[in-house]
Amino acid sequence: MIRDKLPVAELDPNVLNPYLLLDAGIAPAVSLVFTAASVFLSLYISRHFFQSYLFSGFGYLLGLPAGFVFLAASFGLEQLGLLYSQSVLLHPAFYWLQVAFQSEALALIALSYYYKDSDGRPVRIRLSDIGMMVLPLAMVMVPMLLATSELASKSYISYPSLADLGLVMRIFNMAVLAYIFKNTVVSLVRSANVRMLYVPAAFALLWLEQYSLVMTYFDNSAFAFAGSIVARVAGLALFAYVLHAVTSKRRLEIEAREKA
Amino acid sequence: MRQEKRHKLQLFYEILCAIEEDSMRNEVARPTHVQHFTRLSYDKMMNHLQELEDKGMIHRVSGLVAITAKGKRFIEQYDQLIKLIESAGL
Numbered sequence: 001m002i003r004d005k006l007p008v009a010e011l012d013p014n015v016l017n018p019y020l021l022l023d024a025g026i027a028p029a030v031s032l033v034f035t036a037a038s039v040f041l042s043l044y045i046s047r048h049f050f051q052s053y054l055f056s057g058f059g060y061l062l063g064l065p066a067g068f069v070f071l072a073a074s075f076g077l078e079q080l081g082l083l084y085s086q087s088v089l090l091h092p093a094f095y096w097l098q099v100a101f102q103s104e105a106l107a108l109i110a111l112s113y114y115y116k117d118s119d120g121r122p123v124r125i126r127l128s129d130i131g132m133m134v135l136p137l138a139m140v141m142v143p144m145l146l147a148t149s150e151l152a153s154k155s156y157i158s159y160p161s162l163a164d165l166g167l168v169m170r171i172f173n174m175a176v177l178a179y180i181f182k183n184t185v186v187s188l189v190r191s192a193n194v195r196m197l198y199v200p201a202a203f204a205l206l207w208l209e210q211y212s213l214v215m216t217y218f219d220n221s222a223f224a225f226a227g228s229i230v231a232r233v234a235g236l237a238l239f240a241y242v243l244h245a246v247t248s249k250r251r252l253e254i255e256a257r258e259k260a
Numbered sequence: 261m262r263q264e265k266r267h268k269l270q271l272f273y274e275i276l277c278a279i280e281e282d283s284m285r286n287e288v289a290r291p292t293h294v295q296h297f298t299r300l301s302y303d304k305m306m307n308h309l310q311e312l313e314d315k316g317m318i319h320r321v322s323g324l325v326a327i328t329a330k331g332k333r334f335i336e337q338y339d340q341l342i343k344l345i346e347s348a349g350l
Contacts, residue, residue: 049344052340060350061345064348198347199347200349243344247344
């Protein structure tokens with residue numbers, strides 16, 4: 001009961017939601033703008049890949065729309081965490097869900113890249129395949145088990161433990177993003193197509209976001225956090241731009257051909 | 261030279277492109293021309309043409325083939341799919 005009346009800074013020395021590092025007067029507005037932009041861009045990317053999946057039926061494509069929907073949900077949960085920053089129960093709960101959703105999202109996107117050569121054909125299951133299938137499950141299980149084991153021993157979720165969990169999951173995310181980056185660079189080298197440089201750049205920006213958040217964990221720097229949200233929106237915007245450019249260019253070509 | 265196995269979507273795309281290209285020259289396409297473009301055996305190509313007709317992407321009149329609006333939309337969607345996959349590094 002007493003904890004309900006304590007200020008968040010006292011409850012949250014590890015700052016679960018870094019928007020709290022910004023000036024209290026502008027934090028809600030900044031958060032709303034960046035969250036809305038991130039959610040919109042993630043859903044836009046997801047829509048493109050989902051349409052491609054519906055058309056082709058290539059199972060390996062499904063990881064991308066699902067991943068970007070999970071990513072959009074994680075940004076929404078971050079916003080809810082800020083809205084309920086005074087709630088002892090909801091603030092850590094939203095953070096916990098946000099961390100789980102974000103890691104799950106990146107693992108699903110990585111699965112699409114892992115299975116990209118299958119082209120909808122059945123694949124022979126190897127040991128490494130089993131590892132890749134377990135990865136998204138682990139991304140959900142690790143944060144869930146750690147937090148619930150904490151709940152079993154105490155009546156509330158410990159803020160420092162959750163912040164540490166967030167750090168571990170961000171390092172996981174960086175490893176997963178590095179894997180995706182490597183894959184996209186290999187494709188770029190194979191195709192020798194300069195236009196494809198944008199996609200590795202987008203994933204590099206998402207990696208930078210995670211790196212900046214790790215820096216924020218260590219020094220509670222508002223500057224590092226500001227860098228992370230800018231890198232995130234820039235990465236998503238770059239990815240969305242590539243998809244928009246690819247699809248609209250084709251439409252223009254068809255319209256021009258029909259006129260001719 | 262051994263040809264790489266093509267996915268069914270790719271086969272449909274190549275057949276429809278061949279029909280579209282031949283139709284641009286001669287208004288309607290001849291199955292023998294389509295066979296030449298797609299490098300398929302005649303039997304296999306006729307099976308695929310039957311399937312495409314069942315799906316409403318082509319129509320056949322007295323042995324000649326023409327592409328429908330649905331077939332043209334398929335070509336557009338397949339092009340978009342390939343460009344999307346390539347640009348995403350997939």
